[in-house]
Amino acid sequence: MGRAPCCEKMGLNRGPWTPEENQILVSFIHQHGHSNWRALPKQAGLLRCGKSCRLRWMNYLKPDIKRGNFTQAEEDAIINLHQILGNRWSAIAAKLPGRTDNEIKNVWHTHLKKRLEDNQPAKPKTSNKKKSTKPKSQSAPAKSKSTKTESELGSSSNPSFESLFSASPSASDEVSSETLTSHEDHSKEAQMDNKLREMITTTDQDSFSFINFGEDIDESFWNETLYSQDEENHASNLDEMQQEFQHLGSVGNEMIFDSEMDFWYDVLPRSGGEQDLLAGL
DNA sequence: AAACTGGGCAACCGCCTGTGC
DNA sequence: GGCACAGGCGGTTGCCCAGTT
Numbered sequence: 355m356g357r358a359p360c361c362e363k364m365g366l367n368r369g370p371w372t373p374e375e376n377q378i379l380v381s382f383i384h385q386h387g388h389s390n391w392r393a394l395p396k397q398a399g400l401l402r403c404g405k406s407c408r409l410r411w412m413n414y415l416k417p418d419i420k421r422g423n424f425t426q427a428e429e430d431a432i433i434n435l436h437q438i439l440g441n442r443w444s445a446i447a448a449k450l451p452g453r454t455d456n457e458i459k460n461v462w463h464t465h466l467k468k469r470l471e472d473n474q475p476a477k478p479k480t481s482n483k484k485k486s487t488k489p490k491s492q493s494a495p496a497k498s499k500s501t502k503t504e505s506e507l508g509s510s511s512n513p514s515f516e517s518l519f520s521a522s523p524s525a526s527d528e529v530s531s532e533t534l535t536s537h538e539d540h541s542k543e544a545q546m547d548n549k550l551r552e553m554i555t556t557t558d559q560d561s562f563s564f565i566n567f568g569e570d571i572d573e574s575f576w577n578e579t580l581y582s583q584d585e586e587n588h589a590s591n592l593d594e595m596q597q598e599f600q601h602l603g604s605v606g607n608e609m610i611f612d613s614e615m616d617f618w619y620d621v622l623p624r625s626g627g628e629q630d631l632l633a634g635l
Numbered sequence: 636a637a638a639c640t641g642g643g644c645a646a647c648c649g650c651c652t653g654t655g656c
Numbered sequence: 657g658g659c660a661c662a663g664g665c666g667g668t669t670g671c672c673c674a675g676t677t
Contacts, residue, residue, distance in 0.1 A: 368646080368647075369645090369646075369647090369670095369671085370645070370646075370671085371645085371646090390662080391662070391663070392661085392662065392663090404662080404663090405647085405662095405664095406646075406647080408663075408664085409645090409646065409647080410645090410646085412664095413646085414645080441666065441667085442665085442666085443665075443666065444665060444666085455664095455665075455666080456644085456645075456646085456666095457644085457645095459666075459667085460643070460644050460645085461643095461644095463643095463644095464642065464643055464644080465643095637677105639675105639676080639677075640674100640675085640676075640677090641673105641674095641675085642672105642673090642674085642675095643671105643672090643673090644670105644671095644672090645669105645670095645671090645672105646668100646669085646670090646671100647667105647668085647669075647670095648666105648667085648668080649665105649666100649667090649668105650664105650665085650666090650667100651663105651664080651665075651666100652662105652663085652664075652665095653661105653662090653663085653664095654660100654661085654662085655659105655661090655662105656658105656659085656660090656661105
């Protein structure tokens with residue numbers, strides 16, 4: 355038996371949503387929730403397929419969605435996350451509260467990809483991280499439509515996320531699903547964060563520094579890998595970090611620190627062994 | 636002022652994944 | 657384990673509109 359179509363195409367509305375349809379969808383979800391998207395349009399009296407309703411809700415009508423231009427910090431975060439995650443827009447969106455994967459995808463294709471193609475710096479090379487919003491038009495230099503594919507972009511510019519982890523001894527190992535942000539000992543967490551930030555921000559400002567934490571701080575813990583463009587700084591900072599961590603206790607996570615954005619990225623395994631970024635900013 | 640061009644973005648399409656039976 | 661289904665995801669499309677010619 356063939357796969358059932360996602361929706362009945364006959365007699366259903368397509369294209370832009372009308373204000374009336376928006377109102378119907380919003381009021382229905384407020385009253386009944388959205389436990390079953392396929393059944394929702396029929397129950398709500400909408401001539402839309404369930405997928406269309408879900409998309410409309412997730413990308414536009416959901417109350418916590420942040421509208422308006424992306425801030426410089428958000429754009430920088432997208433660029434940095436894209437370096438690690440590639441085109442996994444939903445994972446990137448999870449790091450940016452109020453932003454949808456669709457919106458981030460659009461911003462990437464319309465602004466950020468071009469910025470990188472033009473070799474414009476993704477962020478100022480200053481240690482002062484004061485960010486300011488700016489109109490989108492200023493961040494999108496006029497340029498003809500690119501025909502470059504995503505894979506071409508990814509392979510030419512950045513080391514892939516998988517390649518980063520391929521060198522890590524524990525890349526395919528089981529890693530605790532406990533994130534640092536959910537760790538009970540928040541004071542220890544803050545202390546560690548500050549210590550690491552202090553040290554890692556002295557390394558190459560353009561690189562992601564990566565450290566592979568073990569479940570516990572023991573001898574095997576130091577089988578870690580730190581990536582940077584500056585090998586000497588690597589070694590020295592790695593030594594410093596090892597010394598600092600010896601009295602910070604167990605962590606049980608893999609993390610990436612983006613020194614430019616002051617982000618800690620928790621890295622957790624996906625079902626297929628692929629790594630994922632899950633924790634909050 | 637009209638035609639043209641290209642950017643921006645909402646929405647669609649089709650595949651993938653997770654889940655229940 | 658296999659199948660069907662629903663939700664989720666990324667790639668792509670196509671319309672609208674502002675800027676340019």
